[in-house]
Amino acid sequence: MESDLVNKRALITGITGQDGSYLAEFLLEKGYEVHGIKRRASLFNTQRIDHIYQDPHEFNPRLTLHYGDLADTSNLTRILREVEPDEVYNLGAQSHVAVSFEVPEYTADVDAIGTLRLLEAIRFLGLEKKTRFYQASTSELYGLVQETPQRETTPFYPRSPYAAAKLYAYWITVNYREAYGLYACNGILFNHESPRRGETFVTRKITRGLANIAHGLESCLYMGNIDALRDWGHAKDYVRMQWMMLQQEQPEDYVIATGLQHSVRDFIRWTADELGVTLRFEGSGAEECGVVEAVVSDRSPAVKPGDVIVRIDPRYFRPAEVETLLGDPSKAREKLGWTPQITAREMCAEMVAEDLGTARRHAFLRENGFKTPLSMDI
Numbered sequence: 301m302e303s304d305l306v307n308k309r310a311l312i313t314g315i316t317g318q319d320g321s322y323l324a325e326f327l328l329e330k331g332y333e334v335h336g337i338k339r340r341a342s343l344f345n346t347q348r349i350d351h352i353y354q355d356p357h358e359f360n361p362r363l364t365l366h367y368g369d370l371a372d373t374s375n376l377t378r379i380l381r382e383v384e385p386d387e388v389y390n391l392g393a394q395s396h397v398a399v400s401f402e403v404p405e406y407t408a409d410v411d412a413i414g415t416l417r418l419l420e421a422i423r424f425l426g427l428e429k430k431t432r433f434y435q436a437s438t439s440e441l442y443g444l445v446q447e448t449p450q451r452e453t454t455p456f457y458p459r460s461p462y463a464a465a466k467l468y469a470y471w472i473t474v475n476y477r478e479a480y481g482l483y484a485c486n487g488i489l490f491n492h493e494s495p496r497r498g499e500t501f502v503t504r505k506i507t508r509g510l511a512n513i514a515h516g517l518e519s520c521l522y523m524g525n526i527d528a529l530r531d532w533g534h535a536k537d538y539v540r541m542q543w544m545m546l547q548q549e550q551p552e553d554y555v556i557a558t559g560l561q562h563s564v565r566d567f568i569r570w571t572a573d574e575l576g577v578t579l580r581f582e583g584s585g586a587e588e589c590g591v592v593e594a595v596v597s598d599r600s601p602a603v604k605p606g607d608v609i610v611r612i613d614p615r616y617f618r619p620a621e622v623e624t625l626l627g628d629p630s631k632a633r634e635k636l637g638w639t640p641q642i643t644a645r646e647m648c649a650e651m652v653a654e655d656l657g658t659a660r661r662h663a664f665l666r667e668n669g670f671k672t673p674l675s676m677d678i
């Protein structure tokens with residue numbers, strides 16, 4: 301079917317990340333020509349987009365990757381001049397909150413000044429009337445929450461170098477909209493996950509860790525603050541909204557969330573349920589642990605009643621924590637007709653199925669004398 305979108309060109313920073321990969325798929329399906337910025341790494345870092353990769357030697361490829369970095373102004377300017385995109389999705393970031401305490405200056409450079417570099421390049425090249433800009437803002441801006449649920453008008457109170465950097469990015473995006481008439485929007489997205497989620501974010505750490513334990517590849521999952529409460533959605537639902545935000549008459553900022561909240565402990569329980577393991581939490585504080593009460597399926601052949609498979613390790617606590625987040629997506633629903641299609645529980649099941657498949661393969665390889673790539677302190 302011919303679509304009026306086929307001639308549009310999009311540039312995605314962070315295309316190799318979770319959201320970038322889903323967004324690239326989504327835009328390619330819509331007929332966009334998609335350009336993405338990837339970082340140079342000593343190993344391949346394109347696993348999430350390998351299935352949509354197009355050989356540049358082919359005629360008229362619809363997906364093109366450019367080496368680049370949000371820390372490099374001249375590189376960003378050159379790519380923008382070359383691509384002249386209709387839409388820029390700025391998803392690239394040092395996106396790990398706990399890691400931002402370890403690398404605060406780098407996080408500020410990439411997440412805050414990186415956003416300014418892109419906006420300035422658009423202006424410098426005279427693209428402000430052509431190019432629409434999406435900024436990946438975050439519920440972490442609310443930090444120490446001032447109102448529940450959080451909506452577009454809730455005051456911000458960042459609690460990490462990551463959130464402070466994203467606060468600058470949020471406001472500089474608003475500023476370029478107001479000062480230069482740029483079509484620029486902030487999507488204030490609450491946590492969203494998927495089987496492509498990075499392995500060190502809490503949901504994926506849980507599904508991957510417990511799936512490995514189910515097959516005897518690891519023995520215990522070490523966690524931080526399992527009382528933390530989050531509003532979790534599926535990345536596929538959220539990238540759809542990123543695109544919708546750039547298709548409106550007027551640029552506006554939107555909260556994207558499910559409006560439902562669960563604890564990290566709930567997510568551990570759901571994962572255990574998916575693996576056919578009944579888990580009992582015992583003790584409190586740093587002594588709390590998850591003990592196997594019963595195993596009711598053959599999905600977890602290496603687990604038996606009485607095994608302690610979850611423990612608390614204080615190293616995963618953060619210097620300042622965001623205890624609770626719950627979004628109010630009414631504006632997105634009412635103005636754009638957006639509602640999430642996938643529940644957090646369904647998403648958990650999808651993630652477990654994927655990680656269980658990988659664990660099974662690794663266990664099979666190990667039983668047959670091969671090494672498996674499992675080690676990592678996450």
Ligand code: NDP
Nearest residue numbers: 314316317318319369370391392393395436438489491492
């Ligand atoms: P990921 O961590 O999965 O992906 C981040 C992407 O940014 C990767 O492609 C990464 O490259 C790239 N990147 C990192 N540093 C640089 C740099 N210096 N220059 C260029 N690119 C860089 O994040 P998500 O996909 O989960 O999130 C996308 C965006 O949305 C991020 O900005 C994040 O902060 C924000 N966000 C995410 C939410 C979530 O719950 N997922 C919620 C709200 C906001 P590489 O693959 O090489 O590491």
Ligand code: GDR
Nearest residue numbers: 395397438439440490491500501502523524525526528616
């Ligand atoms: P978050 O996501 O910090 O909300 O940022 P993450 O999954 O890392 O943590 C969620 C909550 O779980 C608690 N937690 C643990 N977290 C991790 N990573 N590892 C653990 O072992 C652990 N134990 C408990 C955390 O303390 C926290 O409260 C994500 C990122 O994608 C950001 O880029 C994005 O902006 C926000 O979501 C919205």
